[in-house]
Amino acid sequence: MDKRTSIGEVVAEIRDGMTLGIGGWGARRKPMALIRELLRSPVKDLTVVSYGGPDVGMLCATGKVRKLVFGFVSLDLIPLEAHFRAARQRGEFEVMEIDEGMLQWGLRAAAMRMPFLPTRVGLATDVQRSNPEIKTIQSPYEDGETLLAMPALELDVALCHVNQADERGNCQILGPDPFFDDLFCRAAKQAFVSCERVVPTETLTSEGCIHSIHMDRSLVDGIVEAPFGAHPTSCAPDYGIDVEHLREYSASAKGSWDEYCAKYITAGDDAGYLDANGGTERISGIEPPIF
Amino acid sequence: MSNDDYTLAELCITASAEVWRDDGEVLATGIGVIPRLAASLAKASFNQDLMMTDGEAYLVTEPVPPGPRNGYEIQVEAWMPYRRVFENLWSGKRHAMVGPTQIDRYGQANISCIGDYASPKAMLLGVRGFPGNTIHHPNSFFIPNHGVRVFVEKCDMVSSVGNDPAAWGPGMRRDFVDLRRVVSNLGVFDFQGPDGSMRLISVHPESSVDEVRENTGFELTVADDCGVTAVPTSDQLQLIRETLDPNNQRANVFPS
Numbered sequence: 001m002d003k004r005t006s007i008g009e010v011v012a013e014i015r016d017g018m019t020l021g022i023g024g025w026g027a028r029r030k031p032m033a034l035i036r037e038l039l040r041s042p043v044k045d046l047t048v049v050s051y052g053g054p055d056v057g058m059l060c061a062t063g064k065v066r067k068l069v070f071g072f073v074s075l076d077l078i079p080l081e082a083h084f085r086a087a088r089q090r091g092e093f094e095v096m097e098i099d100e101g102m103l104q105w106g107l108r109a110a111a112m113r114m115p116f117l118p119t120r121v122g123l124a125t126d127v128q129r130s131n132p133e134i135k136t137i138q139s140p141y142e143d144g145e146t147l148l149a150m151p152a153l154e155l156d157v158a159l160c161h162v163n164q165a166d167e168r169g170n171c172q173i174l175g176p177d178p179f180f181d182d183l184f185c186r187a188a189k190q191a192f193v194s195c196e197r198v199v200p201t202e203t204l205t206s207e208g209c210i211h212s213i214h215m216d217r218s219l220v221d222g223i224v225e226a227p228f229g230a231h232p233t234s235c236a237p238d239y240g241i242d243v244e245h246l247r248e249y250s251a252s253a254k255g256s257w258d259e260y261c262a263k264y265i266t267a268g269d270d271a272g273y274l275d276a277n278g279g280t281e282r283i284s285g286i287e288p289p290i291f
Numbered sequence: 292m293s294n295d296d297y298t299l300a301e302l303c304i305t306a307s308a309e310v311w312r313d314d315g316e317v318l319a320t321g322i323g324v325i326p327r328l329a330a331s332l333a334k335a336s337f338n339q340d341l342m343m344t345d346g347e348a349y350l351v352t353e354p355v356p357p358g359p360r361n362g363y364e365i366q367v368e369a370w371m372p373y374r375r376v377f378e379n380l381w382s383g384k385r386h387a388m389v390g391p392t393q394i395d396r397y398g399q400a401n402i403s404c405i406g407d408y409a410s411p412k413a414m415l416l417g418v419r420g421f422p423g424n425t426i427h428h429p430n431s432f433f434i435p436n437h438g439v440r441v442f443v444e445k446c447d448m449v450s451s452v453g454n455d456p457a458a459w460g461p462g463m464r465r466d467f468v469d470l471r472r473v474v475s476n477l478g479v480f481d482f483q484g485p486d487g488s489m490r491l492i493s494v495h496p497e498s499s500v501d502e503v504r505e506n507t508g509f510e511l512t513v514a515d516d517c518g519v520t521a522v523p524t525s526d527q528l529q530l531i532r533e534t535l536d537p538n539n540q541r542a543n544v545f546p547s
Binding site for chain 2: 025052070071072073074079080084085088089090091097098099100101102104119120121122123124125126127129130136138144145146176177178179180289290291
């Protein structure tokens with residue numbers, strides 16, 4: 001079994017109007033090489049589900065988002081995401097703004113093929129009032145408690161980035177937090193994962209604790225080897241957040257997004273992108289973020 | 292070391308640390324420099340049972356100084372990735388101190404956006420974990436810029452639950468909601484006013500009840516025994532300056 005594929009073939013699976021889930025968290029372990037290819041494609045009208053960082057910002061800046069399902073969009077060390085803010089302030093897309101935990105709950109419901117999962121989270125706030133499609137439900141037990149029924153967030157496609165994978169699709173996350181990538185994959189009809197390195201299966205078990213293999217191969221439809229594919233977000237312990245790049249990216253929300261695109265997105269292939277960022281040696285040397 | 296030369300930041304740290312005094316073995320999360328140093332001070336002095344993270348995914352046995360590590364190595368005791376943070380907070384084993392952009396008299400707070408929801412004047416972070424935090428575990432607030440645009444009659448987007456009776460529907464469970472304190476640059480508040488509303492319990496030495504009232508956008512309740520906020524002790528100042536914040540990150544909170 002060999003699920004290796006290419007960035008181009010993955011993005012060719014994404015069609016207008018699809019619901020796209022993106023793994024990682026803020027400025028950490030985002031599948032940015034896949035996102036850049038998506039930006040180069042004609043795909044539009046996406047519903048995007050994400051613990052948002054520059055993935056969301058760039059999709060907003062390129063006008064690809066019809067609806068955003070989010071709890072936050074942030075570059076972590078730069079708290080506010082300039083491109084997302086600008087598009088949101090122009091009212092350019094619909095939103096389902098929910099608690100971070102509700103987002104996880106919606107993915108988990110979809111992963112388990114349940115219509116919803118109950119929670120208290122969101123009740124008695126404007127999350128409930130601004131999302132009238134999210135209903136409440138009464139506990140059938142003696143307590144009779146009113147709970148919020150977080151609907152399943154069913155994804156057409158999930159995109160994630162990890163440190164290592166084998167060609168069959170087993171995925172290893174060597175950083176400190178696996179986030180919710182496994183749930184994104186399980187909630188999706190098709191899941192594609194880019195990785196720093198495709199390695200033999202035995203390397204996965206010899207190089208990391210067994211607990212670091214977060215996605216088994218049944219969750220994954222395609223594997224793309226994309227070294228530095230999370231840049232400018234981090235992929236600990238391989239490299240940290242490229243704050244210098246994120247500052248330039250943020251500043252481009254003030255009228256120079258076209259220049260940013262020309263330099264980093266539309267200029268060409270991955271090798272050119274890495275060169276434009278000072279090369280692989282520089283990126284490898286970026287220290288892990290300090291929070 | 293004398294304690295008559297403390298800064299406003301240091302006063303806010305010691306006043307904020309008090310919120311965790313009687314909490315026992317819970318996760319103390321302080322978002323922002325002052326709340327984080329306040330949790331650090333609580334853990335390093337009067338509540339050593341508190342749990343803290345490195346700001347990422349590890350629980351640590353001693354508070355991590357904010358800013359550059361300068362060779363400091365975090366002392367790990369357990370793992371707390373976001374998935375476990377959700378599990379922890381939904382089970383109530385946490386007390387967070389956060390910094391909202393707006394807060395009303397009932398402690399409902401906003402970090403989502405300012406202005407009309409369809410196309411906000413200023414989009415901020417999004418509601419993050421505010422709804423889940425506030426409906427499940429104790430919360431306190433730190434506000435460095437006490438003013439009528441922060442202490443508002445009504446939040447533009449209610450991101451966290453509060454004590455407003457009108458916000459709650461039949462059958463919703465409110466008994467885990469536990470709003471503890473608000474510490475601002477002017478004073479300290481609890482939620483023991485009418486219907487669980489905010490109440491001034493002490494003013495900082497350089498402020499006054501009148502100043503607090505003028506800078507609060509809703510009718511202010513003042514506790515009968517409202518006094519002056521306790522100033523930092525010399526031991527606390529030494530701990531903050533030498534151990535908890537050697538990079539002096541607190542100096543950036545109130546730019547002079």
